Amino acid sequence: MPLYEYECTSCGKIFTAALSLREHEEKNVTCPGCGSKKVEQLISPFTAKTDRKS
Numbered sequence: 001m002p003l004y005e006y007e008c009t010s011c012g013k014i015f016t017a018a019l020s021l022r023e024h025e026e027k028n029v030t031c032p033g034c035g036s037k038k039v040e041q042l043i044s045p046f047t048a049k050t051d052r053k054s
């Protein structure tokens with residue numbers, strides 16, 4: 001399963017969640033810290049642009 005990174009807008013906790021595509025599409029994500037569903041997905045560092053020095 002792909003990993004997604006989220007930030008909780010209630011308590012500010014940043015966490016990663018391994019979700020199936022279906023779970024991701026349904027945005028069925030809760031903060032493991034406070035249980036809030038007010039979470040925002042962050043851009044994964046793994047898919048961010050590569051910063052290679054040539």
Ligand SMILES: [Zn+2]
Nearest residue numbers: 008011031034
């Ligand atoms: Zn939280």
